[in-house]
Amino acid sequence: MGEGFKFLLDLALILLFANLGGYISRKLKQPAVLGQIIAGLVIGPSVLNIVKETEFISYMAEIGVILLMFIAGLETDIDDLKSSSKSSASVALGGVVFPLLLGFLAVKVMKPQSDITEGLFVGVILTATSVSITVQALREMNRLRTKQGIAVLGAAIIDDVVGIILLTLVVGLINPTSGSGELFFVVGKIIVFFLLSIGLGMVFSKYLTRYKEFLSREDRVLVSALIFCFLAAFFAESLGVAAIIGAYFTGIVFSTTPHRNRVSFEVQKIAYSIFTPVFFVNIGLFVRLDDVGGNIGLTVVIIIAAILGKVIGCGLGAKLSHFNNREALQISIGMIPRAEVALIVTNLGVKIGVITKEVFASIILLVLVSTIITPILLKIAYDDKPQHQTQ
Template identity: 70%
Template sequence: MNGNLTFLLDIAIILIFANLGGFLSRKIKQPAVLGQIIAGLVIGPAVLGIIEESSAISHMAEIGVILLMFIAGLETDIDDLKASSKSSALIALGGVVVPFVLGFLALKLAKPSATTNEGLFLGVILTATSVSITVQALRELKKLRTKQGVGILGAAIIDDVAGIIILTVIIGMISPTESSNILLVLGKIALFFILSMAFGIIFSKFLTKHSEFICRENRLLTAALIFCFSLAFIAEELGVAAIIGAYFTGVIFSTTPHRNRVSHEIQRISYALFTPIFFINIGLGVKFNNVSGVIGISIVIILASVLGKLIGCGIGSKLSGFNNRESLQISIGMIPRAEVALIVTNLGLSMGIIGNDIFTSIILTVLVTTIITPPMLKLAFDDKEKESKRKLVKKM
């Protein structure tokens, strides 16, 4: 077979195992995303080695997460997002400060020889939140539109922006020649949000005015994809994650009369092909090389990453007026680390700030936090539903 086309067979195998993993996961009453990630782990280099990472699969996985966040934006009520801005800020503040401090202290505890620079950089890595895993789990649980779901999405956006700013400051302290000017970074972030709002208002009015023309054939879907990918690219270029650009595209489309149609059509192509590849690709990226030598430091960092979000976001949620159960649900939703954490980790390794021991530990942290979040979310929400049913039965 032509070597350039072997990725077609890889995609076929990935889709088979993604559907099988999702089916088995639902059978044991867990979100399908958990089964898909584990399926990727099984067929990847870590276990069977059937599929290797490739640029083609990685690019399709990137489209998958962008479409997933676009769908999340479509399902967000903009009024709810505005109303939750204060609570999201408090949740994000706790979710940045506590993991940063715990990360620094954890490294000093597990690796006394670690430098202050290593500790600070690990703290930055642990502030990141990968909301894409949580979004899919909440969608399957039908909890994405709850006030907890909206709070998580808002806090995750603020987390990413805060993480970029802290990263710029830390790199400026460690290696000034490598750092962008902090004011330039802030200016780029502000420019992105200004452009998003401006484009959103213009595009929304255009869609409403030319509704009949846009809705013919597949023009609406094409227009949505063009806008989504363009804003995702602009976000990445201006130093904000592409998934935030995709999310804001969805929020913009949610204000138009075409919200339901766009959501339906995007979901069809996303869940049939791109999103399963994204979750499988997470498992494909895991390799267990040199794990035995860093197991101690890995356990400490994993605990710091999980407890950091549980404590920090839990405190922020409580201060925002959420009850204990809701605060737990929100803090669990903020646990996963993936794209941003890996990007920052690779940067630290390339700059010589962190070593291979921390790099391997972060890979394990990404794997563990990604796998434990969906079942923990289901347990947290299921308990609440069971409690409500018990109260209802008692009243009867």
């Protein structure tokens, strides 16, 4: 057997520590996701170094976040999502503009000699929101279907699309040969994705409803759900939109069918027993604390800019949409996390020579800090008081 089967040991250790971390976190009255992320940090290269990030773990983690967003879609009421579209757009706009400006200023203040493109690139990185951490924390607190949770989900979709367009613009500034033609091409692909999602979603919804008796036999409905989910995630990624958005839209399609509750129950059993714990532990595995010591001042300023950008921007957007102060704070906290999207964009910046290693290390610590503090802050913001659940 030897090294060829070490992935089995890695998986066993990840699941063991994920469950242990989640148990301790719940005992401390915090969401389990917090303990799972810290568990990844402990067993990863930064502390014990008994598990390293591998291609196998990365793929398992990717399936985990896709299933998590599919479940979020299943638990979303489409009428609530439509009714919150204006407020979501307002929240997303604030959550893009303020982090972009503060990120740019953070780099210019701390690195005045740096090129303007580095500041712009950091600003774009800070616009990204990793809603999966918030989704899991809100689910554990039974707050996902509140109007605040729905506003966060809608804003995250808009946030992701705007971030892709901004990234294309900045890359176009750095490499003029890509120019406006590529920007129009990217925007066109995004439009095609959403049009296809709406059109095919309506067709699939009718098909799933019409043949509900056939699909209800054996495990056909679960298999159909997973096929649609993975196909939508693949095509979303192929068209320049994050795979998790494709999964989320598939969940919304199934939420309009008679299979909603059964699919949600069965997918949750698969997701929460193996895949989503791997995803959250993998965030901790990715962190390298020894890379962060180079420029702690820059790191602190970028983290502050990232957090304040979302809290101020999204909070103002929520207030303009007539949420009260407490609800606006809950929404803005839910938009704080940065994870896979921020790391992907940062890695691109390093590859094209715009982002320095010290900025890269700062973004890694931002991912760690934002993913750890968000569940804690959400718990404080909701404070275990009864909240209205949308029906």
